[in-house]
Amino acid sequence: MKTIKAEIITIGDEILYGQITDTNTQFISQIIASIGIKTIRKSSVGDIENDILRILFEASQRVDLIILTGGLGPTKDDITKHTLCKFFEDNLQIHEPTLKHVTSFFEKRGREMLEVNKQQAAVPSKAKVLFNDVGTAPGLWIEKNKIIYISLPGVPYEMKYLMEERVLPQLKIQFETPHILHKMIHTSGLGESFLAEKIKDWENNLPKHIKLAYLPSLGIVKLRLTAIFENEKVAQQDIEKQVLALEKLISPYIFGYDENSKLQQVIGQLLQKNNQTIAVAESCTGGKISHLITQISGSSNYFKGSIVAYSNQIKIQELGVSESNIYQYGAVSEPVIVQMAKGIRKKFNTDFSIATSGIAGPNGGNSEKPVGTVWIAVDSEKETKTHQFTFGNLRENNIELGSIYALKMLFDVLY
């Protein structure tokens, strides 16, 4: 079966000059990938007719589906519609249902309707209108030489609405799209290159219809398996078989599988399942671990709270760290994080606790304890696990990595 290729084009100076973050193209490529349409290029151009005409021509040489967003607004720098008319040798005409919609839209809000607003109902005569219930700019669907051109407003929620309600159903009808199956494997504790080394042979022996992608971020590497298939059941089995083989190689580093499983989500599910609770004592991570845990809706069911003990005084006063330990070993030491972990767990009366103490930098390091040195402890009734990490020189990354590895240590204890 032929793969349907798509190109996504955003139109607008504000994206080109970096004044706003473009989230539209990510959404569009994800949603069309879900029906097996492959985005082969994304582009952004400014509100300039020649640039838009040029990229439309280029894209029409490459793909079966072109999705444009932006430039459909009422202001004078919104030139997409006129440019489409030029490209298709077409002209604008008022689309009555849309005009009705726009008119009532303004009436409802008791706002006067200007000529520019009326013009929102003007569309290229050859275009099929994608009715926009949530805004005033309609989407457009134009076909020429077997290529589908779709033009959508740039306002994210309007674009999403039209993609989900108008575009996707129509695309499913139009194209006989291949079936695609994704499986995400979330890992932590091993860098991308070490992971790649460990699974090299497995990767090289993957069947042709299964592809592997590495998606690394700080402290985390996601592995994405993608299967293109005729028969879903078979593909499911093929992927499961590969995942089993993969687990044999790197199971200690795997902490989750589905699309959006974050460490803090998986941990939350485990704690909740066992009716267990947690508290955190943070020094160098400064509240980041608590923030990650409480990102998860429902975390109040297992997270009682934290103490961010940034000063030694607070470590001593609130967590029962002994002054002599700080004096003898320093605040960034195993004896101190053990006291921090035990102290917070006792004080907040929880099943588990995490403690961190380190040198986030850029200052405060020395030859014996360089910037990036982070001690982490995970405490429970049963045991106290500790580990010393040495990260890099960037404060932001040391905080992030300390937090993620602390959660991974907790996961290993819970799992």
Place this chain on the structure above:
Amino acid sequence: MKTIKAEIITIGDEILYGQITDTNTQFISQIIASIGIKTIRKSSVGDIENDILRILFEASQRVDLIILTGGLGPTKDDITKHTLCKFFEDNLQIHEPTLKHVTSFFEKRGREMLEVNKQQAAVPSKAKVLFNDVGTAPGLWIEKNKIIYISLPGVPYEMKYLMEERVLPQLKIQFETPHILHKMIHTSGLGESFLAEKIKDWENNLPKHIKLAYLPSLGIVKLRLTAIFENEKVAQQDIEKQVLALEKLISPYIFGYDENSKLQQVIGQLLQKNNQTIAVAESCTGGKISHLITQISGSSNYFKGSIVAYSNQIKIQELGVSESNIYQYGAVSEPVIVQMAKGIRKKFNTDFSIATSGIAGPNGGNSEKPVGTVWIAVDSEKETKTHQFTFGNLRENNIELGSIYALKMLFDVLY
């Protein structure tokens, strides 16, 4: 003077398929705009040699500067370097200083170095190496037919480091860029459209050579004034004059001016200047405020610590909130945050304290206190300020907005 045109190209399936959000191109277009280089197109292609070769050729027909990010990693699907060799009819050779750097990078972390890691030091022989102190993949600078090709790693902090430390200084030397003066005004507490309404007349009367840009993010709107000039002194005066006029209109919302002044930085400077200290009691913000404060190097000079009191039990036990208040008014109420703020300030013995309690959502709201309701208190010897906010339905945004507005309330007290 001729405008320098640039094209930014991201390489990698993970962006193309929408697996990760691309923030690199936004950063790059912003930073090159600051020296007057105009981005005329942004593109993303996958890890496919022919697609990369094709877009390199296309871009070389259009622009003076091509900046690539991504595909420099150690794994099999990172093919940028080999593709550049093909494009420039070049071959890879080991760059000794980089190899030394990579080797010590691994030694420092006590990790074994693999062949794939060694290969990170292999660069096209015609390339000038942009030394990467913060990672293992060097940046590359290649010139051909008066066009500059720059290839950077896709890891955001490595890309940023190389752009700021290596690329920008070199670009300033290479190109005779127009003289540009920027002035950033940081505001919080007023939405973009309301801000625009307040300064409408001022904006319309800006002189031709001064441009205004709105850079909105959650809870913050940055206003960037850009002057293109012949005479720096005059331009400086022109901008200062406009800033003075602007301050008359929106001074209560302005909290900072220079390029990277974040709320938590400005607050830190004020506290340090006055030898004052702060502690935080967080409920709904769950550690985010503490995290923001401790992002700043040197925050240990004024930040003693926090208690994240996520459960009512902890609010009562650690912060001295009265059970009757929670029972009578609920945990999300003015009496409770006042007790939280006073409790933490007394306990940690600081000059100032912040307390937050709210309903982050998506659950837990009711008609009287909908999701997004957040109470914030700022306490000091002199006074206790409280404010109730009503944000939206998105948990993530409510946490972020609660944290930023809490810092803004502290700033207003400090300033």
